[in-house]
Amino acid sequence: MSDVKALFGLIDKKNKRRLIGAVICCVLSVLCGILPYLGVWGIVTCFLNERTENLFQYVCLIAAAIILKHLLFGTGTKISHKVAYQTLGETRKKLFRKIARLPMGYVKTTASGQVKTIIMDNMEQLETFYAHNIPEIISGLAVPLCMEILLAILDIRVAGIMLIPVVLFILVGILMIIVQMKKMDEFNQAFADVSVKTVEYVNGMKELKIFAADESTYGRLSESIRTYSTVVTEWFQSCLKYVAFNHADLNSNLVFLFPLAGLMYLSGSVTAASYIMYLFMGLAMLIPLETVSNNFDYIGMNASVAKKIDEILKLDEMADTTSKAELSDHTIVFEHVTFSYGEGQPVLKDVSFTVPDGKVTALVGVSGSGKSTAASLICRFWDITEGQICLGGVPLNQIPLSDLMSQISFVTQNTFLFKKSIRENIMMGNPEATEEEMMQAAKDAVCHDFIMRLPKGYDTVIDKETKLSGGEKQRITLARAILKNASVVILDEATAYIDADNEDLLQKALAKLSEGKTVLVIAHRLSSIKEADSIVVLEQGKVIDCGTHDELIRRCSPYQDMWAAFEQSDQWKMGGVNA
Ligand SMILES: Nc1ncnc2c1ncn2[C@@H]1O[C@H](COP(=O)(O)OP(=O)(O)OP(=O)(O)O)[C@@H](O)[C@H]1O
Secondary structure (H helix, E strand, O other), rough: HHHHHHHHHHOHHHHHHHHHHHHHHHHHHHHHHHHHHHHHHHHHHHHHHHOOHHHHHHHHHHHHHHHHHHHHHHHHHHHHHHHHHHHHHHHHHHHHOOOHHHHHHHHHHHHHHHHHHHHHHHHHHHHHHHHHHHHHHHHHHHHHHHHHHHHHHHHHHHHHHHHHOOOHHHHHHHHHHHHHHHHHHHHHHHHHHHHHHHHHHHHOOHHHHHHHOOOHHHHHHHHHHHHHHHHHHHHHHHHHHHHHHHHHHOOHHHHHHHHHHHHHHHOOOHHHHHHHHHHHHHHHHHHHHHHHHHHHHHHHHHHHHHHHHHHHHOOOOOOOOOOOOOOOOOEEEEEEEOOOOOOOOOOOOEEEEEEOOOOOOEEEEOOOOOOHHHHHHOOOOOOOOOOEEEOEEEEEEHOOOHHHHHHOOOOOOOOOOOOOEEEHHEEEEEEEOOOHHHHHHHHOOOHHHHHHOOOOHHHHHHOOOOOOHHHHHHHHHHHHHHHOOOOOEEEEEEOOOOOOOHHHHHHHHHHHHHHEEEEEEEEHHHEEEEOEEEEEEOOOOOEEEEEEEHHHHOOOHHEEEEEEHHHHHHHHHHHHHOO
């Protein structure tokens, strides 16, 4: 039941009031839908009593009821759609805001696929629920209730007979929701799995073709499709008996009402006119329940989606502070930092080093030694549990997150440009910048010239049609970072995938970005960090040495090994080129 509560918890107060209005309109609309039955009963009674003076009134009643029914239904659904779209919009915004405050690590690993499925796929179901299911279920239940009250006033015995199928219907419906909810997590999990794997399959199509993938390559996707089919089939089968019962139940009135009310008529306790009216009411009363029955399926399905949304909204956010921090400068200090991802082994062990203000410090180490992890901790992508990292003498968790982010430019080999114009992409670095400043940043990043050669220049929208090379895209992201003008620059393998033609341009852009900044650089190409003011050597998550290139090459054997390996690979590359 808490899942169902979560469904309504997503609607704000204003929209809850609107939803009540929508439900009232729908209830009145369904009641209007019943009036024609009463009108027909009136007409039949007129003929039975051979008195036709009221005939016209009944015809008018039927016509007015039909018009009103549609007007009210239209108004109700208009309001409920407004509620649905506003609720979905607000919930999406809440989720986006929440994700921005969650540890980056959670978003990158656990959440991205799951959140995408919820936001893009599952939430669309909620639209149907708020816009259609709620008004239809409530109005569908309200009508039999009103008619029961009316019948109880007219003849308590008939009301009792009609109550039987209604009560059975509600009990079986509730039972079905409980059974559905038990299976719903499994259903949603299977659905999310198929979505994530389908996206992975489509995104990896190039690799699949290159590596001439055979049938077995599609195994993971086929397996999850099979699981999904099994889960859906089981889910439908588990509901089937309840649905079948309820449909039979909705037709059972004739079985009970016809003979029992008929006996009352024969015994003289009910008139012929009343007998006909009860039959009409019996038929009319159960029709709205058909709609309720069709809508029952969605309650469990949507309650499970709402539960997942609720779970994400309740996740612990990164601790943030609002009190301004006075940074003495932009020196970064790692003091006895130990860090592990989740419950696993520590990736960094008692790590201490300093990145002095205005200097270039390099982090080197073999693959997996923890270089990127250390860099990402400076941006608080993850929070540390042991030790301390300070910027300008202030522990990172005592600097407001937005202030911390404004101090840092984090550049990796993975470029990400938004589907916006090149101008807007660069301006994200500093939305206050002037056009001249934006263009200067592009010139510093050595991308102005190629941008100007594009037919729409800075107005070119970055999308799949925009034919930009990897190096060009990367330089646009560097223009964005240059415009941001952050005091701390972290370069994590920023030149890793760059080709020889682009390297020179990229190095120029990076030099401009790093000018006068506190720089932490991670690079496998050791030649690019040879001139660093200080080099920190990491091995299996521990700092084993720190010094200039000349110092390390004299005394640090792992560093000597790295250099030897680097020089060998460089010669090998040159040999490859010459060959
Ligand atoms: N998100 C993550 N969750 C769990 N473990 C991770 C995660 N990211 C990295 N690791 C692990 O942490 C260790 C250090 O990884 P890290 O990427 O920091 O090393 P690195 O020195 O930068 O390696 P490379 O030079 O190959 O980029 C590795 O064993 C890696 O598998």
